[in-house]
Amino acid sequence: MSIISTDRQRVVIGLGKTGYSVIAFLVARGIRVIAMDTRPQTPYSERVQQEFPQVKLYLGRLEQSVLSAASQIILSPGLPLATPQIQQAMAHGVPVVGDIQLFADYAQAPVVAITGSNAKSTVTTLVAQMAQDAGVTVAVGGNLGTPALDLINDDVELYVMELSSFQLETTPALKASVATVLNVSPDHLDRYASYLHYHQAKHEIFKGCQAVVVNRDDALSAPMIKPGVKQLSFGLNHPDLNQFGIIKQEGAAYLAKFNEPLLAVAKLKIKGSHNHSNALAALALGESAGLDMASMLTTLQTYSGLEHRCQWLKCHDGVDYYNDSKGTNVGATVAALQGLAPDTQGNIILMAGGVAKGADFSLLKDAVSQHVASLVLYGQDREKLAAALQGEADIQLASSFEEAFALAHASAQHGDAVLLSPACASFDMFKNFEHRGQAFTQLVAAL
DSSP, rough: OOOOOOOEEEEOOOSSSSHHHHOOOOOHHHHEEEEEEESSSOOTHHHHHHHHHTEEEEEHHHHHHHHHHEEEEEOOOOOOOOOOHHHHHHHHHOEEEHHHHHHHOOSSSSEEEEOOSSSHHHHHHHHHHHHHHHHEEEEESSSSSSSSGOOOTTTTTTTEOOHHHHHHHTOOOOOOEEEEEEEOOOOTTTSSHHHHHHHHHHHHTTTTTTHEEEEHHHGGGOOOOOTOOOEEEEEESSSOOEEEEEEETTTEEEEEEEEEEEEEEGOOOSHHHHHHHHHHHHHHHHTTTTHHHHHHHHEEEEEEEETSSEEEEEEEEEEEEEETTTOOHHHHHHHHHHHHHOOOOSOOEEEEEETTTTTOGGGGGGHHHEEEEEEEEEEEEEHHHHHTTTTTEEEEEEEEEEHHHHHHHOOOOOOOOOEEEOOOSSSSSHHHHHHHHHHHHHHHOOO
């Protein structure tokens, strides 16, 4: 374990949930802390003042003289590294890390590290459930739920961490036991200079890892690794030796390792080919972490997935309704369409829209052309979506989310599926993707 020395002060930037966890962690270890936030008031600023009166706060500004004199800056993922004040401090030689690097320095148990443009929450929770069911004392968090530093505990036997590109760009030495980039598709291009920079941030997860898990169906998931690093792969094709994939026997599809059938796909509760891929990824990660295969296969037969992620809600008048509100980028929506199409007897009516985040909607064309009969578009960037997808499907524009749902419902016939998979962020109309998914769920429940 590397030790954080106590000379000079650490500056924590960002007073949200993550920043609060960092302050609490450092103060508990007797480390001097100064906290800053560009906002004049934050959800945690009063709490910090009450619980840690010794911590000096700078609200509404980043104080350059303090930053440049710091021994270390711990940057919350909400603020870009490219922020001029951060760059100036770095030019003065001040190291900038995030809470995940502090976590990596202190965690004593092996770490399963998971990132990807899509599906990382599903795979993270699935691996954690596999570990728990196998009798392992597991802690799960990071970008999902609990802040990383709140998980540190000597009793933990395995950490399963979901990590975002924002967290990884301030994590120079994660040193995970096993790491994966599940997939890479354009996202957050409003924050990164290019798609390449976003891709590079994702691959920070592999630094110093002992084993990697690679998606054979996505070339951008494969890292350059040093000799001696163990590698497993997963994909939806027939697997080679020591790989996970899909095989067919007597007309039925099975999750498999090489030629050995492990579990009939029909026994999975999570549906769609994208979820078959997620199950295979979890098996590869779990095996790399030393989990028992038989126990993992038992978990796969009970795991029903997460809310807002291609979640089946209801069949009404022969129409299935799916909530994929977590589909906040183009890649997620493509995956949802490709995954659900084989399980849909009729057509898919897609509800999409919101805030584009710099996305290239033309990348939706093939999936929409192949799988979507009707597009119902709403939100701030609905016109951009409509322009990019003109001619690929019937398009209807809605002035509200409720109107979009009414149009989608009216368009659906027996055997069809109505899918909310927005390909956009939610903050033009909702607090977050959960709020959007809840609104859709309530409209479906009212049918």
